[in-house]
Amino acid sequence: MTLPDAVTKDAQLLWEYQLMGHSPRRCSVAIGLGSHDLGVADVTAEMYRQGMAPLVVFTGATSRTTRERMPRGEAEHYRMRAIELGVPSDAILVEPQARNTGENIRFSRALLEEQGVPVSSVLLVSKPYEERRAYATARKLWPDVKFVSASAPMTLADYVDSIGDAHLVVDMLVGALQRLLIYPAQGFMISQQVPQDVLDAYERLCAQGFTSRLIPDAAQTE
Known part of the structure; x- marks a missing residue:
């Protein structure tokens, strides 16, 4: 499955942010x-x-x-x-x-x-x-x-190839970002600054339906 270029670009922003x-x-x-x-x-x-x-x-x-x-x-x-x-x-x-x-x-x-x-x-x-x-x-x-x-030194494209499901990988990236937004207020992790371009990419991906790994009914911000 090949993703649209805009989706790949947004997913890349989330991927790079997750790497420490x-x-x-x-x-x-x-x-x-x-x-x-x-x-x-x-x-x-x-x-x-x-x-x-x-x-x-x-x-x-x-x-x-x-x-x-x-x-x-x-x-x-x-x-x-x-x-x-x-x-x-x-x-x-x-x-x-x-x-x-x-x-x-x-x-x-x-x-x-x-x-x-x-x-x-x-x-x-x-x-x-x-x-x-x-x-x-x-x-x-x-x-x-x-x-x-x-973690394994691999690109987003390499990871998609290893999983074999591009849509699922983007879903997982979106879910991981959501948890960084909502878990600090619940006491599960420290709060970290999320750049605006990453937040914008996250919102666009949510709007396009990459939501299977989201926590249902959770607030989208802290």
Whole structure:
């Protein structure tokens, strides 16, 4: 499916805004946030191999999207993938209960505290279009830790090709932006400034029906 040029341009604005632009650096631990995308496990494994973190946490249960593809749970499938890529099993902790980004952070923090792992910095690995959401959530729920965001280095076009559904990718971008707008007021994440051109692109995409990932009846602004 090929999207109109105007839609692609607006989606590109949302995509670029979601990327935090952090340079990877060595952290106390790498946390890979569960999802349908095994690329998160690939990036986390690569960060480990590069010496960016001595320990990896994979966090995630299952969802409607992953129930059939990852029947053992997202975190467990990530663990298996990372071991295939050369990460030793004793360098991986698994948190198998989290069902949203907030739980990913809270439950991973609790697991690390339970294991007695001192944490001053976290390499936070997510899907590209959820870098900013993950970062904003982590900053709210774990404010005394420094976070460095990471994801697969790919373009929007590459990501669309990997998913195979351009309309769905735009829906996901719109949904991710909506949450950045409404969640700070609900206490789920820190507030971040959204440039006007990104807001305008978001409104245009909503008006054109890219709304399947929106939270129904939610206010569109904080």
